[in-house]
Amino acid sequence: MPTPILHFAPANGFPGGSYRSLLEPLKTHFPVVTLDRLGHHPSYPVNNNWQNLTHEFLAHLDQQVPGKHLIGVGHSLGGVVTYLAALEQPERFEQLILLDPPLMTGLDSLGLKLAKRLGFIDKVTPAGITRGRRSHWPDQASALAYFQGKKLFQNFHPQALADYVDAGTEADPKGGIKLRFEPKVEVAIFRNLADHLTGSHKKLNLPVTVIRGSETDLITPARAKKLEKMGFNCQQLPGGHMFPLENPEATRKLLLQLIQQPATA
Template sequence: MRRTDTPAPVPLVFAHANGFPGQSYRSFLSPLAERFDVQPLDRLGHHPDFPVGHNWLALRDELLEHLGRFTTPVIGVGHSMGGVLMAMAAERAPERFRCVVMLDPPLMLGFDALAMKAAKRLGFVDQLTPAGRTLGRRDSWPDRRAMRNYLRRRGLFRRFTDQALDDYVDGGTRELDDGRVVLLYDPDIEVAVFRHLPDHLDDLPERVQVPLGVLAGTESDLLTPRRRRRLRRRGVRVAKVPGGHMFPMEQPEATRQTLLAMLDTLLGAP
């Protein structure tokens, strides 16, 4: 009898949004393991060799170092910050990627890039990005139940599924000896990431030499209809998912299905 070997699944590397460690996406990512070798990154920006700095260039290099352990090209998927970093990494090292999909990325094009440059130069970047709202954010709670109850009342988390909120509470914290829980993602690093949001990527869609797609939340205040049209004019495939900027946690099943359809298109599958 002729031996048939099952090919190894393609690596799908997932890069998280600012402030949300990779394990926060468990309910969204876990079912994708039926088809891919899913590899969520933990906490970009926390390695001392890659401190947050100008235009996220060090964060891009940190991501590229993670990708160096894979022997074959990967599918790069990222949410918000993670999506932009995947595209930046693909522009620098296209041979490491099969394709890239960005989920609601803060990709500043055209006038938005000019506005970001001005905000940095004139000192009002905290008003233009979420940095100002992140300053002084709460980072500890008496226990996980108290944290969950607190977050459920906050606007950013209010529409999370129960499982997604549990994923964030469990995957985004550590428990101290006295039972208190504290955030794993350093709030100071979170602020620094927002303050250094890239302003140099206006022509990135044209520079990336791998298939590139975007999933946008229908109610996102970031990827507005105007910005979606701009991406399409630059040759980026765009698909919509119900929900706001945090749609992977609000609509995990719809996000998965739309992502799979996008990947089939980008990879040339029937």
């Protein structure tokens, strides 16, 4: 059997290079292909339930890793879009490992539908706090100091934070540097969170592992139990929703363990 390729998809707002400290050492074990970002290609504008993002993801696979034998790994947004892609083309994947993904089903899904319809989706997702976020700095040192003071980044591994600043910014033609992941795209992605996943697991005959952070407010213990009842293997690592960038070494060790001994579908 051909050596499997690990394909990694990042979280909303975090270009793939942000995960260098997690992924680079894995390349000694098997090929690793990292998706840079979703939602920025004009052919795939963000729409409801991340349908266009899924099509963009599949087009990326066609170009970068055609064929089968993929280990699909994704964080947050990247985990759900990997899952959606596997629903459409399960033959590509050997297994899925999803890192704190917003896999909302049942009442959670109904709540999302209601929030979208009644216009308060910004209050139940990070869209509200993302609007108007700072996106420009004089240089990388200034950006690094700025993010070090933000709650979301407080527990990041120092190398992961440096990688985020390096991969997540680019030169601004007007001077200084700016975010590569456009805040307006990030907001649109949050506002269109997938709400159609109830019962979707019945269509997927693949080993699926969900890893949650011990302090996350997304995949709560109650949601983890629900996912286990759906047949997913649920694991836990120290940290919050951003645990892959807070504890890259522990995350990498668990990934290797799961890949070598995949859960049964």
